[in-house]
Amino acid sequence: KNIIKAQNIILELQSTLNKEQGGQIAVQLESLYDYIYRELIQANLNKNTKHLDNVIPLVEELFVTYKEIIINQNSGEEKRVNVGV
Helix, strand or coil: CHHHHHHHHHHHHHHCCCHHHHHHHHHHHHHHHHHHHHHHHHHHHHCCHHHHHHHHHHHHHHHHHHHHHHHHHHHHHHHHHHHHC
16 A cells, blocks of 8 residues: 555656756656656565665655755745845
8 A cells, every 4th residue: 555655656756847947857857766666566566575675765865855955945045035134
């Protein structure tokens, strides 16, 4: 059940990629998301945690990266607000 949730999250991330604005990064992310999705399918079909072991570090790294991006965006917004006051 959790694997299916993870698959849905990866599909959602993949569907929101904008290759025109994101350029090469978006293309690379699409490839990464595709790999993660395929591994999750294999883990679910084969009931084999080896496939999960392959993608867990990747997903953890994505989480940390997205978290840092959000923090940086939020701190940038605060700086702009403070400058404007």
